[in-house]
Amino acid sequence: MTxxxxxxxxxxxxxxxxxxxxxVTPLPCREWRPAPVRRVDMPERQRRGQR
Structure with a gap:
């Protein structure tokens, strides 16, 4: 296994x-879940821009 x-x-x-x-989760939870992913994605783009 590599x-x-x-x-x-x-x-x-x-x-x-x-x-x-x-x-399995209802609709309100589905709308809430993508938000943390976007928050995490934003700083990565800023770091790449600074580098």
């Missing part, structure tokens, strides 16, 4: 479990 293949397996399992959680 590190890349292990990372792929972990990401796939996380994605599938997250997809199941989103499909």
């Amino acid at each position: 590190l890349s293949s292990l990372l792929m397996a972990v990401s796939l399992t996380l994605f599938s479990s997250l997809a199941e959680a989103v499909s």
Whole structure:
């Protein structure tokens, strides 16, 4: 098992479990979930711009 293949397996399992959680949760929770991802994504773009 290489590190890349292990990372792929972990990401796939996380994605599938997250997809199941989103499909189970009601609509208000679905609208709330994308917000933290956008907040985390913004500083990364700023850091890349500064570098």
